[in-house]
Amino acid sequence: MNFLLSDEQLALVDTVKALLRDKCDPVRLHKVFDVEGEARFDAELWAALCEMRIPAIMVPQAHGGMALELIDLAIVAEALGHAAAPVPFLGHALAALAIALGGSDEQQAKWLPRLASGEVLGTVAFGEGKSAWLPGEWQLSAEGGLSGVKTLVPNAAEADLIVVGVSEGLALVEKGTGYTCARVDSADRTRPVDTVTFEGAAAELLPQGKDVASRLTDAAAALIAADAFGGAERCVQMSVDYAKLREQYGQPIAAFQGLRYQLVKMALGTEPARGLYWFAAHAWDALPDKAPHAAAQAKAHLTETYLQVTRDTVEAHGGIGFTWEHDTHIYMKRAMLDWAWLGSPSRHRQRAADLAGW
Amino acid sequence: MNFLLSDEQLALVDTVKALLRDKCDPVRLHKVFDVEGEARFDAELWAALCEMRIPAIMVPQAHGGMALELIDLAIVAEALGHAAAPVPFLGHALAALAIALGGSDEQQAKWLPRLASGEVLGTVAFGEGKSAWLPGEWQLSAEGGLSGVKTLVPNAAEADLIVVGVSEGLALVEKGTGYTCARVDSADRTRPVDTVTFEGAAAELLPQGKDVASRLTDAAAALIAADAFGGAERCVQMSVDYAKLREQYGQPIAAFQGLRYQLVKMALGTEPARGLYWFAAHAWDALPDKAPHAAAQAKAHLTETYLQVTRDTVEAHGGIGFTWEHDTHIYMKRAMLDWAWLGSPSRHRQRAADLAGW
């Protein structure tokens, strides 16, 4: 029994956290969040993460990667969620994973080294609106040029390469081949998303795309769940710290039992749920039969928890927690994207029920 | 604007409450609850209520009644719920109402005076199992003798007369005409219920039965809701009183903010919901278009609230609240019957949605 991170994994997380402490402190985070006009990611922070070979984590060694597992990627996602890091990690990591899983040798050789190094930016396009997110629901077809709309695509405008979910499986679409991006005025300005309209774009299928598409979306669910756990844990800590610091009636508000119980409720919702994303990632790596169900449960439970915890965090902070200047709303807005992206908790619960054979 | 009880109504409630204080104190209540063998009602208390002309409330004056309204009956139901009174009020009052609403002159003349005085005991048989409770769902037919099973019939074994919901409307079935009663080992031993198996019983239709059946079940819903409010209010008061009395750590537990907030939650769930049953009864009396929706909402909301409040009451009392000796479980078990009888809150919410035209 060793449901724990290895020393290497702990070291990886520590390195990422150290970087984030240095380059993603709240002041900088707010600066990125408040950038004029459309939301943008933090290019400097992303470059530093690429430098640290984060995008290489799951890329095969033959293509310049570290050939690690989804659990390794997920614990990084937790750290990024904890810091609300404004970087295009999610789409990029999934694009690389898609090609590693389903690409031809040529496709792998062409893209993986550059994705691993961060030289090119990749992303994935799953959503088609009205909560159609998953392989069985994709209507767009790559045949004879890709046309149609994909929604909530992470950083599509900046991406050099989009892995698009299509009825035939997965297709590669390169920048400049016939699509337009419209940045959504999304609540979460740390992870901008676009509506992408394909107009006969040149699309190259991944040979194994059909087979690996649901592996890819399961991985996406696990990564989103990891982000949600990281963010929720941060919010609990933030609320506990504030309660110890803030004084009213001549004592820290942490002395008030009513608030204490509310903080306990937040912690009880969050801490025991960590294992859901761990197991979803671990199952993806080692217990493939259990992976789809585990991914659905992790996504449903943790993204719902995260959003609720951010609401509780506002209440625990009083007025200041409702202001733009405070960190809470940045987390709440990430929680909103985590909640909606890839489908709501309700959708994933119905899916978990199907997968359980109920 | 006068959404208040009249002086006459307040006087009526006071009289009933005085009687209950006298004849339905907790000691006596437990004695009735704990009677050996099958549950029975408190014949002495019921006789006193009949003496007070409670069953006459909605009976027309021509038949020895008081010709009052459903709101008058409902406020009595609240008082009985408050005291957890072990009397066959519900079935009896509804049987009389059924005949007053839908019976022929002869039927009325034959039964109403004796129901009003309590000389005969009536009840109603609505349920047919699997949550079939309401007129449109009744499958039993009175044609050629009534056969089939009705469930959760209040005090059927003791009743002289059962008003049975049938596909033709409402039918009168007298004792000894071909049915058997099996007392259910129901949680609520203050209001025993039977499974009634009709075997070609002689059944006489109420001429207006088809038209008034849903008026009757709406009235039933309002009365159950009133009982639930009365019980819930009593539980809140009981919990507040206990918190002021019980000492731990050298002070009344009412001093602990965590518990205070839990008590506030109970009160917040209960007190503002009083108007739901008031309005359901008032609408039945004066605003018939609004009555079915109001009845569904009152039944759904108040019976759900009641059951939750009884759970909270156990927690507020600690161990003693979980014992047979304490009053709480008697209320919880009444709340269970209120919840289930006539259909669960969920069913009534779906019905309210239908009625709202959603």
Added chain:
Amino acid sequence: MELGFGAEYDAFRQEVRDFIAAHWPPADGNLKSRDNVRAFVEAAIGRGYMHRSIPRRFGGSEQQPDIGKAEVIREELSRARAPSDRIPGNGLVVPTLLEWGTEEQKQRFIAPTLRGDIIWAQGFSEPGAGSDLAALRTRAELSPDGSKWIVNGQKIWTTGAHFATHMFLLVRSEPDAPKHAGISYLLIDIRQPGVTVRPLVQMTRQKEFNEVFFDNAETPADMLVGERGKGWNVTRSTLKHERSGIAAMTWPLSMFRDLVKLAKEVERDGQSAIKDVRVREELAAIEGELLSIVYSTYRSVSLDVHGQEGETFTTMRKLYMTELAGRMGKLARDILEDDFTDMGGARLKWIERFMISLSMSIAGGTSNIQRNIIAERVLGLPRDRVQGAGA
């Protein structure tokens, strides 16, 4: 039981209706014209329909108290979407001045306030004094010649300070007195160099609140309301002046209507979301709570109209509505699904409402303070030793 106001008010209601019909909408059809609004309000005051409790010499219509009439007027104005007698800015200062102000203060401030020529902001909360209001630290010192107060410090969560002209505020005027005893209630013109108003942006991007900084700001010595050092008593009466009328139900009812509309409009799995059993059930459950508010308000108003005791809902209302607003916000989220994050889209209002339900749990006393008050005033629990209601 009677859910209208009864025959005795029918004639009055007709009078009010006739009056409104004659004056609103205005002849030129311009509903937003300030002159039109002012003309309507003045006519209504003349008829005794507005500012009924305020003496005529201060600009009110000085009517006998009649809550039934007041409700009829409010209902009819609301039905006709006519201007109400809501005072621009924070009008709570008016009852306070009527109770505690000097004759000169009343003369000087009340009528212009009713007309909207003077607009007030409330200066109570401070960064270190939220639920524990008495911890405030903004100080006022009398100038050596005794002619004016010099104010220094900071207020926060000040609604509408960016369009207000004046502020009523609590200051610490007796630094050596015990916590509650050193507080005074002052009036101050905030359009002066010593006062800086800085909007606080909320997570919704809206700017409803402000921080207000006082740097040697001045106000004449006679702008003290009530006695020096007795401001705490003055405030407590201000906090009492909230009404329990039917108007208070307006926003939850309208939010619920919008929610039903949303559920009908949004498509889910090939049909209207309102056809989904989960949505129907939750909508009906929410409606049950909404109706609880409606009937409890009827009952409160009835008790009020008939001068009876036993009213408890007013104390519970804010917490009840806050929780209900959160529940509605969550159902809207569940209906919106993918659109839940798009603040540039057609559903922005629902995203704002999802967030604003939280602000409700904070503004004007947090939900926990509401719980403390309910515990004491409704349940009769012993006073909380530290956070006692109104402490």
Added chain:
Amino acid sequence: MELGFGAEYDAFRQEVRDFIAAHWPPADGNLKSRDNVRAFVEAAIGRGYMHRSIPRRFGGSEQQPDIGKAEVIREELSRARAPSDRIPGNGLVVPTLLEWGTEEQKQRFIAPTLRGDIIWAQGFSEPGAGSDLAALRTRAELSPDGSKWIVNGQKIWTTGAHFATHMFLLVRSEPDAPKHAGISYLLIDIRQPGVTVRPLVQMTRQKEFNEVFFDNAETPADMLVGERGKGWNVTRSTLKHERSGIAAMTWPLSMFRDLVKLAKEVERDGQSAIKDVRVREELAAIEGELLSIVYSTYRSVSLDVHGQEGETFTTMRKLYMTELAGRMGKLARDILEDDFTDMGGARLKWIERFMISLSMSIAGGTSNIQRNIIAERVLGLPRDRVQGAGA
């Protein structure tokens, strides 16, 4: 990450399996025979599979601590439905005696307790001392000749006192000492005339708990555990001895399996209830919480096995499970609908569970006490002034 115990335990697991296969089920097939159970347990102790932390001279098997092995043994025993080393009655006394008992007390009590010849009840709670345990008032006075303690008072919520032979209890032995300081920890034979056991009937009609009355009951002077007046310290170590093993997940997992089965069996609107989207969604949500328990337990055990810090779930477990049990009880209710009230029917178990989830929130420290403990030990909030955890 490795969710089994790894290759190093495979051989051990096989050994355990072989042992169990050779001994269970017993030759005569009688799984309930006390002799068969005893024979199995003795053989298992002989092999070092049971009572591993207890010295051989007191009847244990005195093994090196190895939580991995302990978990493997528990898993295999549970899989084969073989007897476990659970001590009949309340076995918490054993680690307490090992830590605090005299050599004579250990000799006299531990082995018979393991064998089930002595069965213990715990005498801590009293009518006036529930969450505030130190408020207990049962007194023990040393007889004039110093040979025995005379006990008077009342204990409550005593599990299994009707089949227990002995009780370990807290008494007030120094009436003049401050609250926590006057308490002693005694052992007493409860099969004596001065002790009356009265079962407490629960709302489920079950009789799990008792009241125990002491009326000049006696126990020898050397039945004191630890020092006189220092019983509070002895108790605190007893309260610590709860384990966090995988076995703790057994009942919620089995309750959930039953719930799924129920949802499949019960028909709703012409199909299995489990096909209703509302039931499916709530079941899946409950499963999410259940899995949180499972994985948190894996993590706790792993931390334990590997001797690492950072374990917090054990502190949260009781409250988490209590709330989950309530949630499961409510879903069962919603599935049962009409059958929810019938305590004579096939669904009695679910009605009991609906109620028992409440008893869980009370027994062994109320949910609010659990919240106090979590606030301090997990969140690191300052100690509650009055209700401080473990006060």
